Amino acid sequence: MNHYQHQTFQFDKSLSQQQLNFFRKHGFIHFKNFIAGETVKKFIKEIEAVQAQHFRNNTKIVNGIPLKYGKDINGSDIIQRFAFTSQYSECLSRFLKDERFDELLKLLAPFDGRVGENEKDGLVVNHYINTTESSFNKMGWHTDSPRDLFLGSKILPMLNVGLHLDDCPFENGGLRVLPGTHTQNFFNLLFRKKYFIDNNSDKQEVGFDIEAGDLTIHDGRLWHRVQQSPHTGEKSRRRVMYIPIITGAYKPKHANSSTPFYHKLAQIKLNPLKSKLVRLTFGNKKETLVEPPDGFILKY
Ligand SMILES: O=C(O)CCC(=O)C(=O)O
Numbered sequence: 001m002n003h004y005q006h007q008t009f010q011f012d013k014s015l016s017q018q019q020l021n022f023f024r025k026h027g028f029i030h031f032k033n034f035i036a037g038e039t040v041k042k043f044i045k046e047i048e049a050v051q052a053q054h055f056r057n058n059t060k061i062v063n064g065i066p067l068k069y070g071k072d073i074n075g076s077d078i079i080q081r082f083a084f085t086s087q088y089s090e091c092l093s094r095f096l097k098d099e100r101f102d103e104l105l106k107l108l109a110p111f112d113g114r115v116g117e118n119e120k121d122g123l124v125v126n127h128y129i130n131t132t133e134s135s136f137n138k139m140g141w142h143t144d145s146p147r148d149l150f151l152g153s154k155i156l157p158m159l160n161v162g163l164h165l166d167d168c169p170f171e172n173g174g175l176r177v178l179p180g181t182h183t184q185n186f187f188n189l190l191f192r193k194k195y196f197i198d199n200n201s202d203k204q205e206v207g208f209d210i211e212a213g214d215l216t217i218h219d220g221r222l223w224h225r226v227q228q229s230p231h232t233g234e235k236s237r238r239r240v241m242y243i244p245i246i247t248g249a250y251k252p253k254h255a256n257s258s259t260p261f262y263h264k265l266a267q268i269k270l271n272p273l274k275s276k277l278v279r280l281t282f283g284n285k286k287e288t289l290v291e292p293p294d295g296f297i298l299k300y
């Protein structure tokens with residue numbers, strides 16, 4: 001495992017050539033202090049207010065995307081994965097219009113990018129905590145791209161922009177990425193590792209020393225995972241907002257949007273041999289089911 005401490009960047013008004021080159025080569029980039037400590041606190045309060053609203057309304061699903069409920073250290077209910085969070089918070093919605101995101105669109109060039117506030121899963125908030133009651137404390141290896149396949153579209157480049165709301169030094173676990181895998185071929189995109197099942201570290205992976213307020217960006221085609229914290233309780237808490245920067249036809253979600261296959265299927269079989277690309281077989285055969293942390297149910 002590599003401790004990736006040597007390359008962090010400061011976000012200025014525009015991306016430097018060095019930053020663009022770094023991202024293109026490695027498929028990720030880490031900016032320090034994208035937002036100030038005060039803003040981190042404000043965003044956490046906003047997220048708590050959204051959570052309270054979901055509790056009051058007993059919201060289980062937003063625009064077809066299930067919310068993931070769990071337990072905090074003290075046994076109280078929490079939401080561990082939110083979707084479309086900014087639709088419930090003016091402050092977060094305003095933040096998504098920050099002009100710095102326009103600058104980040106350059107990372108998608110030559111594609112025209114946009115912040116997908118109302119598309120895909122919208123503004124996602126992940127809240128990890130390591131307690132006996134929380135099952136959401138890690139995430140196995142995956143790329144974010146096959147979701148497009150399950151939605152019937154071809155894979156288009158996208159950026160997953162993570163705004164970190166808790167300190168998370170490398171030793172505490174957190175995001176791990178496999179540099180350069182964003183340029184891999186289609187077979188490796190699907191089969192380099194077992195989606196969400198494989199939690200093992202990789203010799204080539206790198207991790208980060210994250211401070212609250214930092215921003216990480218990864219290409220949706222990059223292999224990544226979340227390493228479980230070695231700590232339990234408060235020290236293991238990790239909250240990250242994910243802002244999707246996407247391209248392609250505008251496909252907003254709404255209250256009547258159906259739940260994508262990848263959130264509800266009993267089994268998905270990927271068979272690379274029977275067709276030119278890949279055949280997705282959706283079925284309900286009697287095999288052991290694996291339920292990965294963020295609601296994906298994937299077996300192949
Ligand atoms: O929590 C993270 O940093 C990564 C989450 C992730 O990869 C995902 O939700 O797809």
Ligand SMILES: [Fe+2]
Nearest residue numbers: 142143144224
């Ligand atoms: Fe991911």
